Amino acid sequence: MLKITPLNQTHRDMNAKMVDFGGWDMPLHYGSQLEEHHKVRQDAGMFDVSHMLVVDIQGENVRHFLRQLVANNVDKLTVSGKALYTCMLNPDGGIIDDLIIYFLSESWFRLVVNAGTADKDVAWITSQRDKTAPHLEIKPRRDLAMIAVQGPKARVKVWQVIPSSQAATENLKQFQAATFEQYFIARTGYTGEDGFEIILPASDAVDFWKKLYAAGVAPAGLGARDTLRLEAGMNLYGQDMDEATNPLESGLAWTVDLKSERDFIGKQALLQTTTKRQLFGLLLLDKGVLRSHQKVVTHHDQADGEGEITSGGFSPTLNQSIALARLPAEVAIGEEVHVLVRDKKLAAKVVKYPFVRNGQILV
Amino acid sequence: MSIPTQLKYTKSHEWVKSESDGTITVGITQHAQELLGDMVFVELPKIGRTLAQKEECVVVESVKAAADVYSPVAGEVVAVNSELESSPEKINQDPYQAWLFKLKPDNAADLASLLDAQGYEKALESEGH
Numbered sequence: 001m002l003k004i005t006p007l008n009q010t011h012r013d014m015n016a017k018m019v020d021f022g023g024w025d026m027p028l029h030y031g032s033q034l035e036e037h038h039k040v041r042q043d044a045g046m047f048d049v050s051h052m053l054v055v056d057i058q059g060e061n062v063r064h065f066l067r068q069l070v071a072n073n074v075d076k077l078t079v080s081g082k083a084l085y086t087c088m089l090n091p092d093g094g095i096i097d098d099l100i101i102y103f104l105s106e107s108w109f110r111l112v113v114n115a116g117t118a119d120k121d122v123a124w125i126t127s128q129r130d131k132t133a134p135h136l137e138i139k140p141r142r143d144l145a146m147i148a149v150q151g152p153k154a155r156v157k158v159w160q161v162i163p164s165s166q167a168a169t170e171n172l173k174q175f176q177a178a179t180f181e182q183y184f185i186a187r188t189g190y191t192g193e194d195g196f197e198i199i200l201p202a203s204d205a206v207d208f209w210k211k212l213y214a215a216g217v218a219p220a221g222l223g224a225r226d227t228l229r230l231e232a233g234m235n236l237y238g239q240d241m242d243e244a245t246n247p248l249e250s251g252l253a254w255t256v257d258l259k260s261e262r263d264f265i266g267k268q269a270l271l272q273t274t275t276k277r278q279l280f281g282l283l284l285l286d287k288g289v290l291r292s293h294q295k296v297v298t299h300h301d302q303a304d305g306e307g308e309i310t311s312g313g314f315s316p317t318l319n320q321s322i323a324l325a326r327l328p329a330e331v332a333i334g335e336e337v338h339v340l341v342r343d344k345k346l347a348a349k350v351v352k353y354p355f356v357r358n359g360q361i362l363v
Numbered sequence: 364m365s366i367p368t369q370l371k372y373t374k375s376h377e378w379v380k381s382e383s384d385g386t387i388t389v390g391i392t393q394h395a396q397e398l399l400g401d402m403v404f405v406e407l408p409k410i411g412r413t414l415a416q417k418e419e420c421v422v423v424e425s426v427k428a429a430a431d432v433y434s435p436v437a438g439e440v441v442a443v444n445s446e447l448e449s450s451p452e453k454i455n456q457d458p459y460q461a462w463l464f465k466l467k468p469d470n471a472a473d474l475a476s477l478l479d480a481q482g483y484e485k486a487l488e489s490e491g492h
Contacts, residue, residue: 288404288424
């Protein structure tokens with residue numbers, strides 16, 4: 001039995017092509033994935049991301065607990081509403097999940113974790129809580145829905161739908177959230193465009209979605225979400241990283257705080273590791289489409305088949321294929337590599353990602 | 364979904380049109396393009412290539428996946444629709460006009476093995492569509 005979000009019937013009514021996404025019945029597209037992609041880059045689109053899980057952690061001194069739970073440093077969160085992107089590691093430094101942590105008060109932090117890892121995450125967080133902070137409450141919030149409204153016009157359209165929220169949200173900086181009535185509105189996203197991710201009671205989701213649609217926000221499916229995040233150079237858990245890889249070889253060293261005295265789970269393993277492989281961007285020079293798991297041949301290979309595409313696809317904004325690939329760390333930006341596609345060796349250029357941000361091509 | 368009755372079909376979702384000069388024109392069906400989604404790349408065979416029946420001869424890639432297209436019968440490729448290399452979206456817009464390649468069958472009798480519209484509809488039903 002597939003799990004469904006509060007918007008399931010609404011997607012069907014809007015002619016969505018539904019797919020099984022990690023056990024969730026989710027919209028892939030509503031007709032054309034390419035059109036949805038362009039709509040987000042140029043105007044505004046909305047995604048049902050209610051399959052992701054909000055986990056509230058409440059009780060005395062939540063911060064202390066999170067200092068050891070995650071790799072980034074929650075002490076960076078000094079203003080209420082501020083958000084932090086981080087990995088949660090196992091003792092070997094492998095990535096259990098990547099998540100966003102919102103600081104609401106010293107007795108209330110909010111985590112947003114991936115759908116596919118949600119049960120595992122809650123079990124892990126609970127087991128750590130039991131060991132080090134048994135007084136804290138871990139609250140998975142399946143009573144909430146989440147809608148991401150993304151694109152250059154996204155915020156204006158949200159304000160059209162809830163005009164009274166504008167005062168509370170127009171001064172939000174990137175990675176900052178505010179609570180307004182029943183809405184938790186964060187200036188975050190997974191597309192490389194401006195916009196909000198809005199957490200709201202599940203019972204309000206359909207009404208809010210329909211009002212956004214009436215305001216001209218295009219429904220967009222997981223297909224467009226994937227091409228948008230790939231262009232934006234954002235990692236996808238389970239593809240670009242997992243428990244067998246660490247953040248240092250996943251382009252996420254910037255999210256790991258190894259400088260402070262603070263100890264966190266996985267820190268010792270990371271300090272002892274040498275990073276032999278790294279994530280790079282690839283721009284396909286030949287014709288074709290790069291896909292995940294294709295092998296990449298470089299001049300630096302110590303062994304055959306060392307390099308591999310972790311996420312690949314067609315970039316609608318660049319009108320050519322792009323990828324994230326894990327390659328030997330010695331590879332230099334600008335170098336040419338070859339990707340094994342069926343019976344061919346296709347030429348690709350190593351580039352610094354993101355490929356696209358705020359509608360602008362960067363490669 | 365309407366399936367044109369003047370065409371023949373394969374279970375692997377190719378359509379086949381018999382031309383008056385004895386060649387056949389091959390494309391992919393409405394069902395196939397719907398399944399794949401927005402097309403972004405087409406790799407066509409070389410003219411003159413000889414194909415066995417059910418041999419992989421075209422790769423169509425959509426935003427979602429790469430898919431092989433198979434030769435409906437044995438024969439020689441006599442033309443390809445190179446317009447699709449720059450405009451693969453034509454397959455989505457009109458799959459029964461956006462042909463992929465033309466083939467000169469080795470043996471015209473092989474065409475009898477193809478499905479008619481009714482047979483193809485039944486094949487789709489048994490796939491669960």
